[in-house]
Amino acid sequence: MRTLIFLLQKEFIQIFRNRTMLPIIFLMPIVQLVILVYAATLEMKDIRFSVVDLDQTEQSRGVWQRFEASPFFHLNSFHSSEKRAMQDFYEGTADLLIIIPSGFEQSFYRNEPLSVQILVNAINGLTAGLSSSYATQILLSVNQDLPLRLYAAQSGSQLKQIEITRRFWFNSSLNFKHYMVPGILVILVTVIGMFLSAINIVREKELGTMEQINVSPIGKVQFILGKLIPFIIIALFELALGLGIGKLLFDIPLRGSLWLLFSFAFLYLLLVIGFGLLLSTHSRTQQQVMFMSFFFLLVFILMSGIFTPVETMPDWARKVNYLNPFAYFMKVNRMILLKGSSIVDLWRDFLTIGLYAFLVLSLAILTYRKRA
Amino acid sequence: MEKDIIRVRNLTKKFGDFVANDQLTFEVKKGEIFGFLGANGAGKTTAIRMLCGLSKPTSGEMEVAGFDAYTQTESIKKNIGYMSQKFSLYDDLTIWENIRFFGGIYGLSRSAIRDRSKEMLTRLGIVNLSNRLIRDIPPGWKQKIAFSVAILHKPQIVFLDEPTGGVDPVTRRQFWDLIYEAIDQGITVFVTTHYMDEAEYCHRLSMMVNGRIVALDSPEALKQRFGSISMNDVFVQLARTGEKSS
Numbered sequence: 001m002r003t004l005i006f007l008l009q010k011e012f013i014q015i016f017r018n019r020t021m022l023p024i025i026f027l028m029p030i031v032q033l034v035i036l037v038y039a040a041t042l043e044m045k046d047i048r049f050s051v052v053d054l055d056q057t058e059q060s061r062g063v064w065q066r067f068e069a070s071p072f073f074h075l076n077s078f079h080s081s082e083k084r085a086m087q088d089f090y091e092g093t094a095d096l097l098i099i100i101p102s103g104f105e106q107s108f109y110r111n112e113p114l115s116v117q118i119l120v121n122a123i124n125g126l127t128a129g130l131s132s133s134y135a136t137q138i139l140l141s142v143n144q145d146l147p148l149r150l151y152a153a154q155s156g157s158q159l160k161q162i163e164i165t166r167r168f169w170f171n172s173s174l175n176f177k178h179y180m181v182p183g184i185l186v187i188l189v190t191v192i193g194m195f196l197s198a199i200n201i202v203r204e205k206e207l208g209t210m211e212q213i214n215v216s217p218i219g220k221v222q223f224i225l226g227k228l229i230p231f232i233i234i235a236l237f238e239l240a241l242g243l244g245i246g247k248l249l250f251d252i253p254l255r256g257s258l259w260l261l262f263s264f265a266f267l268y269l270l271l272v273i274g275f276g277l278l279l280s281t282h283s284r285t286q287q288q289v290m291f292m293s294f295f296f297l298l299v300f301i302l303m304s305g306i307f308t309p310v311e312t313m314p315d316w317a318r319k320v321n322y323l324n325p326f327a328y329f330m331k332v333n334r335m336i337l338l339k340g341s342s343i344v345d346l347w348r349d350f351l352t353i354g355l356y357a358f359l360v361l362s363l364a365i366l367t368y369r370k371r372a
Numbered sequence: 373m374e375k376d377i378i379r380v381r382n383l384t385k386k387f388g389d390f391v392a393n394d395q396l397t398f399e400v401k402k403g404e405i406f407g408f409l410g411a412n413g414a415g416k417t418t419a420i421r422m423l424c425g426l427s428k429p430t431s432g433e434m435e436v437a438g439f440d441a442y443t444q445t446e447s448i449k450k451n452i453g454y455m456s457q458k459f460s461l462y463d464d465l466t467i468w469e470n471i472r473f474f475g476g477i478y479g480l481s482r483s484a485i486r487d488r489s490k491e492m493l494t495r496l497g498i499v500n501l502s503n504r505l506i507r508d509i510p511p512g513w514k515q516k517i518a519f520s521v522a523i524l525h526k527p528q529i530v531f532l533d534e535p536t537g538g539v540d541p542v543t544r545r546q547f548w549d550l551i552y553e554a555i556d557q558g559i560t561v562f563v564t565t566h567y568m569d570e571a572e573y574c575h576r577l578s579m580m581v582n583g584r585i586v587a588l589d590s591p592e593a594l595k596q597r598f599g600s601i602s603m604n605d606v607f608v609q610l611a612r613t614g615e616k617s618s
Contacts, residue, residue, distance in 0.1 A: 006476030014464055208458035215424045215454040216477050217446055 003218055007226030015230060025196075029188045029238055033245055036184050037177050047131045048076045049096040050088045057105035062149075063116060064098050066138050073134070095121050096131050111150065178253060181246040182333040183306040186326060188242055189265065190272050191297065193235040197276035198293045200227060202286050224365050227277055232269045239265050255340030261333065264350060268329045271357035275325075278364040300326040328353050377402045377529055377560050378423065383432035385418050392418040394583045395432070400529075400562060405555060407574030408564040409603075411611055415583040416564040417457075420533050423562070424454050437528045450478070453522035453530035453559075457537045461518050463507040467498070470506060471521055478525035485524075492520045495553075512543035516550060523554050530554065532563040536570065548573050568603040577603075579610050586610050 015021060051064045067073045076094045079085040088094035097119040107114050118135050122128035204210040213223065239262070246252040276293060283289035303317060304310075304326035310318060321327040332349050335341040343350070378400035385393040393415045400406040408416045421427040423436055425445040434441035437451040461470045468489065475485035493499045496516060506514060515535060523530050532551075536544045548570070551561055563574065571577055571591060578588040587594060587610060591603055598606045 002479070003477050006473055009476075010462070010465065010469070010473045013469060014462070017464055207463065208456065208460045209462055211426060211456060211458070212454065212460040212474075213477075214426055215449060215452065216474075217449045217479070218477050219446075 003222050004226055007222065008229060011226060011230045025192065025234060029242055030245060032188060033184055033242055034249065037180050037250060045072055046074045047072055047096055047134065048074050048094045049098055050076045050079060050085050050094040052079050052082055052085045052097065052099045054102040055100050055104040059105040059108045060100045063100055063142055066142055067098065070138060089121055096135060108150070177250045178338060179334070181250055181252045182337045183330055185239060185242040185246065186329045186333055187301055187306065189235050189239050190326065192238050193231050193269050193273045194276040194293050194297065196234070197227060197231045197273045198280045198289045199286055201277060201280035202283050202289045205284065206286065220365050220368050224277060224368065228273055231273045232266065235269050236262065236265060252337060254337055256336035256342065260343060261336045264329070264332050264353070267350065267353045267357055268325060271325050271353060271360055274357060274361040274364050278360060281364065281368045300324050303327065304330045306330060325353065325356065375402045376400065377437055378562070379435040381433040383422065383434055384430050385422060385427070386430045392583050396585055398578055398585060398588055400560060402560055403555065403558060404575040405551065405561045405563065405573065407571055407577040408580060409566065409571050409577050409607065410580030411566060414580040416580055417533055420531050420562070420564055424452060424531050425449055451528045453525070453527040455518050455522040455532050455535055457534035459514060459518060461506050461514065461521060464505060466503050466505055467517060468502040471524065474521050475524050480525055488524055492524065496520065512539055515539060516547060519547065519550055523559055526557065527559060529560040529562055532561065534564055536567065544570065568607060571603040579607065581611055
């Protein structure tokens with residue numbers, strides 16, 4: 001116990017004395033949180049569209065004016081033929097083309113089937129999907145209004161209709177930031193915890209101080225704890241800082257118990273930092289350990305469901321995610337913050353991560369060799 | 373100078389096919405300065421690392437400070453000090469913080485750490501530097517401090533692995549004054565070196581060539597046996613025979 005106190009004292013002095021590490025620990029998360037949450041949004045605004053209106057009537061104008069009125073769409077230009085309009089695609093000035101055939105209004109009054117052609121630039125599949133679904137929604141509303149307008153045009157009075165109202169639970173305004181902040185917090189806390197711990201032991205190896213530790217009577221458990229505890233404290237502080245910023249800047253909801261959140265974060269950090277230490281004890285150079293942790297981080301982050309929902313991943317990927325600590329924390333963090341979930345809903349995740357952490361830490365302690 | 377503090381029998385270390393230490397057999401007596409002399413790559417560091425419990429022997433027997441080096445490594449570690457050629461205090465800690473840390477992990481009480489550090493800093497004449505970072509201290513001083521920290525917990529033996537590498541002769545001389553002071557405190561010193569002037573300071577020397585001990589005696593006896601006036605001569609003669617035999 002006394003040895004541990006001396007180890008911790010030394011570790012904290014070194015961390016707070018390091019002029020390059022301090023900004024990384026305390027400034028980087030703020031900057032990342034602000035930039036990433038604003039940038040990594042899946043909402044599309046300013047979809048630029050061009051119009052080829054071959055009908056040029058009140059009813060055909062009614063269609064594209066709906067697009068113009070939408071906050072998501074932005075009118076680029078008019079063209080007299082599809083061929084000309086395609087030019088906008090090639091030049092990259094339009095994301096979407098609306099082509100209205102001639103005789104549109106005529107068909108409308110004759111109560112015949114109507115058609116409008118939408119072309120979407122699909123270089124980026126994700127944005128193409130989004131713009132086309134936005135466009136479809138607008139066309140649907142045009143569609144719904146058609147009989148009303150026909151009736152109104154013919155009889156001069158209004159027709160009653162079922163009105164559909166939707167309510168989105170847990171994130172009622174579909175605020176994308178509320179969804180992203182918890183996810184990005186997970187990344188931040190993990191990156192800080194894993195990198196700091198992974199580099200730490202290797203650095204002592206490179207400097208030669210590791211040997212000095214190895215000839216001393218320090219026990220394996222004490223040594224690993226001495227490295228683990230400081231980084232857990234820093235990462236938990238980081239989480240608190242991030243939540244504070246999220247609350248202040250993005251007004252993220254904190255529906256569940258913070259105690260629960262921090263307890264889970266604690267278990268999770270035991271696991272992640274233990275993993276960093278495991279990599280560190282088995283690497284010889286900082287380069288090696290950086291590449292190793294970078295590899296794991298990248299795979300873990302991209303598979304965790306931060307950007308793409310885990311539900312849409314293929315079966316094997318979902319199975320791999322059983323081993324991905326990120327995926328658990330990502331899920332639990334969102335559930336506690338956005339949904340207010342309690343231990344009743346989360347005990348399985350607590351148990352899994354707890355066991356996982358115990359396994360990795362035991363491995364880190366057992367495979368750390370004081371002599372080669 | 374009777375009791376053996378280190379006893380080694382047929383100690384061998386192999387890295388794959390390469391035999392780094394071949395059947396080493398020697399004793400170190402309590403209270404003496406025992407020198408391990410040899411060219412670069414002769415196997416000195418390999419041997420010292422095994423004695424300190426940093427590396428596992430391939431075969432052979434080994435006893436340090438009365439403990440078996442296979443089964444009681446942790447007990448050995450409490451009773452030894454170690455300082456390597458790779459300078460090993462924390463660069464980003466002050467002198468005082470290094471003393472406190474190493475004193476602490478060897479189980480010294482806080483008051484003992486304070487007393488011994490005060491005594492040590494006074495002896496070295498650097499009381500006013502105690503809050504200076506190690507990285508801002510000249511190399512010669514660093515080595516003296518590292519040595520003093522290595523014997524802070526008053527170990528029975530201190531292992532020095534080429535402690536004076538890259539240091540000028542004057543500082544080297546001062547360093548050896550510290551070693552003699554340690555001897556006066558009853559600490560046994562085990563030192564590896566390839567400086568011949570240092571070899572003369574040892575009580576007994578073992579000469580290593582290609583992983584084998586080719587001679588072991590006091591500097592005087594060795595010089596007599598080889599009919600030379602300096603250790604340098606003895607060393608060159610031995611190194612040549614080693615080359616022929618291998």
